[in-house]
Amino acid sequence: MENLIALLVAAPLLGAAVLLCGGRRLDAVGHWIGTVLAFVSFAFGVILFADLLGKDAEHRTLMQHLFSWVPVQGFQADVTFRLDQLSMTFVLLITGVGSLIHLYSVGYMEHDERRRRFFGYLNLFLAAMLLLVIADNYLLLYVGWEGVGLASYLLIGFWQHKPSAATAAKKAFLVNRVGDMGLSIAIMLMFATFGTFAFGPVFGHVGDTSEGKLTAIALMLLLAACGKSAQVPLQSWLGDAMEGPTPVSALIHAATMVTAGVYLIVRSGAIFNAAPNAQLVVTVVGAVTLLFGAIVGCAKDDIKKALAGSTMSQIGYMVLAAGLGPIGYVFAIMHLVTHGFFKAGLFLGAGSVMHGMNDEVDMRKYGGLRKYMPVTFITFGLGYLAIIGFPGLSGFFSKDKIIEAAFAKGGTEGWILGACALLGAAITAFYMTRVMLMTFFGEERWKNQPTRSPQSPSAEPAAEHHGEHAEPHPHESPKVMTIPMIVLAVGSVFGGAFFSIGDRFLHWLEPVTGHSEGDSPVSAATVTGATMVCLIIGVGIAYAMYGRRTVPSVAPRGSLLTRAARRDLLQDDFNHVVLVRGGEHLTRSLVYVDHTLVDGVVNGTAASVGGLSGRMRRLQNGFARSYAVSMFGGAAVLVAATLLMRAV
Amino acid sequence: MSFPLLTATAVLPAIGAIATAAVPAARRTAAKWLALLVSLATLALAITILVRFDPDGSRYQLTESHSWIAYFGVRYELGVDGIAVALIALTALLMPFIILAGWHDADPLETGSRRWRPTQGFFALILAVEAMVIISFEATDVFLFYIFFEAMLIPMYFLIGGFGDRAHEHGEEAASTQRSYAAVKFLLYNLIGGLIMLAAVIGLYVVAGNFSLQEIAQARANGSLHMATSTERWLFLGFFFAFAVKAPLWPLHTWLPNAMQESTAPVAVLITAVVDKVGTFAMLRFCLQLFPEASKWATPVILVLALISIVYGALLAVGQRDIKRLVAYASISHFGFIILGIFAMTSQGQSGATLYMVNHGISTAALMLVAGFLISRRGSRLIGDYGGVQKVAPVLAGTFLIGGLATLSLPGLAPFVSEFLVLVGTFTRYPAVGIIATFGIVLAALYTLVLYQRTMTGPVKKEVSAMPDLRVRELVVVAPLIVLLVFLGVYPKPVTDIVNPAVKSTLSDVHKKDPKPPVEAAK
Amino acid sequence: MTAQLAAYSTSTGEAFQFWVLGTVAVIGALATVFMKKSVHSALSLAGTMIVLAVFYLANGAYFLGIVQVVVYTGAIMMLFLFVVMLVGVTAADSLKETIKGQRWLALLCGLGFGVLLLGGIGNASLHDFNGLTQANGNGNVQGLAALIFTKYVFAFEITGALLITAAVGAMVLTHRERTERAKTQRELSEERVRQGKHVPPLPAPGVYARHNAVDIAGLLPDGTPSDLTVSKTLRERGQIRDVSTEALNDLRALEQRSEERLERTEIEPATFKREEASQ
């Protein structure tokens, strides 16, 4: 049974290889190959899941040792897979959602002549992501970690002819690289401390080392997590990442990859538990990002960017939970899974809307679409209810638990964190309602005006086939696209309930992550109540602003905060001024230095030698007689020398 | 006396060079094929060495020893340890690709220019370089090594100065002047280094009385040959300077960008992937074995210089406008990593460094050769002249991207393993140095991706709109390299197994042990 | 009998001869160097060589002495003179130095070298003179021949080859192949007509009965000489003798005498001077 684990990765990897090396002859069937292989991988996942369920809770860990990867004296890195409950959860999420989105893409990318390559990249992503979650040591995890980074780079920049896309891709990869630096330093620290970086031994010996070292390791891991999961201060890439095709945004930048950071923290729970300071930092990062993302989400008119903001903030919730230690690990993962469902659903819905609206992304040019694309409307609506935590839907359960846990941290920070979480819930409700209203309700602002507003030029080749500047005629998307949306909607409706009724999810994960009930100063009921209140407030405000009044199709100037939020709270400007400009100046001056100083010294000596010889050249005046004189003088000197020799 | 395998491996390309040069001018193609066949035969011999070499056997194997200049005690002594075997294999492996990639680089120019490119000469010189490089990897006699270490410069000089890119933005005249400047610069730098080394070699002879690496090393080890501290340090500096110029180490690096920029892509690969390796290899074999104490004494300075090389090279690479210069500065950064690994004096560091030499050879070859194909299509080396190539020539762009990813050492590709080993090896002994060096990987991503974005993505420039995709010959060159990159990235064990014992004995020469982790968690 | 004496010390006769002729030789050498005209240099060199020939004889090298006279003074020096003639006898080159400091350097080196050389000979131990008595026993020439054709035969052959080569080389260097056909008289005359100057043939030189040498310019009606009448080579070397004045002076002298005869009034004597001749 263990041997199946490798096949989880192998299937999509094979797909990637075949599709990317296959050449044009596979264009016709490429997308189906990719999709089938994704489903195959999912099937393996299910089989393994069944196998795990067969075992009793303590022995639900499958190990597979493939081969010794990098053996150098003390440094032993093996290719070993570990499949326990935590990995299993992710495997199912990744392969499940992944397969659905493959299916969706078949329709969405229909008109793209490079569809084959798109599926190749998607498969590559699946393989890397699976490798990430089933790796048994940090170095192998690092491979998957960078692998998903590469895949997301390729997919964000899939429409490379758009400079914006290429830039966004580069930005994403670079910011991630900064995070990866953290990961690699963490691995080095582990090796220097433990002499190994395999999960088992490291976690086993956490007790034997100083807290300082552990804190350092933990912070480095956190840096990595921030990079991958778009947490403050490394969040700036996620918004731009929406340049990629919508399925990519759904799969990579909502459901799976961006949650890798959470996985890393939860997986390294043993280390974090032993480093409380680091945990505090984690929670702070989570809380800040939670609010940050939410605020950004409120200001964006680009539907995908708004959703991106919400993703950021939802992951903030997870990180916050993960930072709470054993109290929160399980809920972090749970929220991660449910979020995977509804956020993927929302993105697919958004994609479907764009598909029907000539790839218009500006919500101010939507409106009243509910009667034109009913399926999309319903699925999107369910996702919406789920994310704002409408009672009974999945978001309600998972988010509520996290807020409880936040309060349960105890002490002042418990209160602060809890407050942040509540506030976040309110804002979430606000901006999601805003999205919902602006898209599906109100009067139809897209009537009698050409879409494709110049400031958001989305050159998705899909668009080039229906006329560019024609007035859009919204239509429902094909079955191949709607079915995945429906499935995900179902998941987002019942997932939460299914998990938390009887604490199924808790019992499932506990053996890996451990769990402890913190003593919450406020009862669960109060928390739930508070959440409901926030929810209502948020929805109410949103309705007042966007449901009652008509939405202007050109964005009003807005308050200072709004304008800042539209610019991602000036994060990018900061980066631009400090990093980019500074870097450019630095490199330019260095180039100058290299040319003048380092090289100049050498050339200077060369020049001086040249000058000297030039002066020497004057002696060669070309007159045979003066040469003769020197010759004669030389002869005289020789005679003198010989005589002296004789004399001595 | 068994079959002198090592001699054969070095002599075969030498004979090949002469034969190629002797091919009549009209039969150009014949010369090319001859050169290719010779390089393949050499590869076969190198593989035989690889097979015959027993990692767990004695340190130096397949040794040959004949008296040469008895008066000076100079002997013709050959022998290979794991490190040398790996590098010989690399050299022999790259040669066929270099020759194949340079297939048309030396054809006589039909249009305009009066400069006649002697094709035979081009390939003969390449083979000559191969012969000399291989023998300097094999030589265990300091004098013998020195001779070929220096002789290498002559064919390289003609390769750099004689053959440049077909087209040049400032026209043929400017091109030739810049070429000769680069060639002379290359020659001067390395000659000066070599002269200083010669002084050190003579000094060594005065102190030790013979040139045999093994004898001297043994004598040093068992204390029968005692050197005054100052003497040892001076000799070490003499040797190290030459190797640092060749490597090249900051601030002795400025010859490399010019040389790589002006020479054709295959020659550039020859410089950075093959010839420069002799420098780093020699640090490992001669500096550490002959002068262990001095090496330890000099370590701090060298580490700092290596760090500067890493960051500085990367930053300059970001600032370049010329594709080849960019690659050159990237190589400088990578050589910084190699030297860092060597002088970290840990088994991870040195195994990593050796592995790095091999991987860097392959990855740079892949990137540079593809860049060469690109340049030969557009006739310009300036990054700004490209754009949107990805849409026109996807395969070319893809291979270029893979080469770039290898250069930024993406996990799963070969360079990652070596780079990480070097970093870990450095970190365990000098944490601060390790962390600073880690910034190199971010910068690497920066310059690689900027290069890719500016050349390959974005709207299609009209100059490149008619650009043909990779031809079969070019694909034959690139594909194997990429396969190799992936394979060594996933399964580097074969190489490490060969290298590890050699590294272990080198470390024992300098009396260094890996630092023990405080917590013994490794089973 | 000279041979006997030549053995150890030298006769007073030889001493006397040495001091006299030695002085001559040195003077000749100096003259060779410092004479303005190369002809004079050549002649003084010849003198020195003859002196040396005598010294050879005195030193018992009879064969060499003769050879010296015959070959050097006879052949080589003649060769020199011949070339000097070719280049121009009267062409005197100034001894003014053009290269800065050359002369002083030269004199310094020469002085130093000479002093060193003399000093070297001075403190070399050269006392035992075993003369050429038995060496020249059966004739100096035979002795030389014996050596040349046995011991030095190889060198001898080589020098033979050298001589031949030299001869050929000289020919190669000096002989000039005519590249284009020489112009016939007709063509020349046509050319003259076409150019329109000197249409008639050039006037002949030496129009006087008294001097009809080629280097005397014919006189124009006004008594001034015309260089055209002298051949080109001489003109280039500036070797034109001008007799116009003396002709006029003669005329005047004639008139004067006739005046005296006829007791006419004094006429001023012949004091015609031509303003500086055209050269």
Add this chain to the structure above:
Amino acid sequence: MNPVNYLYLAALLFTIGATGVLIRRNAIVVFMCIELMLNACNLAFVTFSRMHGNLDGQVIAFFTMVVAAAEVVVGLAIIVSLFRSRHSASVDDASLMKL
């Protein structure tokens, strides 16, 4: 009188010749000075042969003469052709060795 004086004379002549070579510009005169030097050598040779009482010195002197003859022939030929090409026999005019 001691025959060594011949050697002194030879030395003197040689020096004079050498100096002449250096200070004269006229190629022919330079040549003559060289001949003078050769003759000085010959005198020395002859004297030496008298000293050592064998004829080898004279043989050498004889060879010297032959070589001198050859040299003069070629040299004069050169001078003549030089004079033809650039109507002067001055060695300074042929100063083409300057860069």
